[in-house]
Amino acid sequence: MLFVRALSGVVLAFTLAMAEAQMPQVVPGAAPAQAAGVAAAPAPGARTVPEWRRTDGYPFPARADVTRRLQFVAQAMQLREYCADATVANDFVRAQLQRFSSMTGREENCRTLLDY
Numbered sequence: 789m790l791f792v793r794a795l796s797g798v799v800l801a802f803t804l805a806m807a808e809a810q811m812p813q814v815v816p817g818a819a820p821a822q823a824a825g826v827a828a829a830p831a832p833g834a835r836t837v838p839e840w841r842r843t844d845g846y847p848f849p850a851r852a853d854v855t856r857r858l859q860f861v862a863q864a865m866q867l868r869e870y871c872a873d874a875t876v877a878n879d880f881v882r883a884q885l886q887r888f889s890s891m892t893g894r895e896e897n898c899r900t901l902l903d904y
Contacts, residue, residue: 863888864904871898 843850867884870876881898889896 860888860892861904863891864901867896868898868901871901 848854867881867888870881870884885896885898894900
């Protein structure tokens with residue numbers, strides 16, 4: 789029961805952090821276009837989204853994105869256990885970290901799991 793409460797707390801904290809990250813930040817003294825939340829020109833090589841598909845003003849991310857991130861949290865917790873357990877073979881841990889890296893799109897190791 790304690791585990792369920794702790795996991796519920798993690799999910800709530802994650803949801804609140806995601807909501808806060810999605811809120812537009814107004815910088816004092818910024819140009820009026822930036823203060824209104826208008827995006828600047830995209831960086832070279834950045835993927836451009838058609839105007840009709842833009843979701844910049846959404847207060848919360850898509851459910852699929854939240855679900856994916858929560859799954860990453862659960863998988864990272866399991867991988868952290870593998871990293872901390874000296875009886876788990878190094879080859880197995882490396883293979884699991886490579887698999888997780890392919891899902892997250894970034895290079896993962898036992899230290900980067902602390903980001904989740």
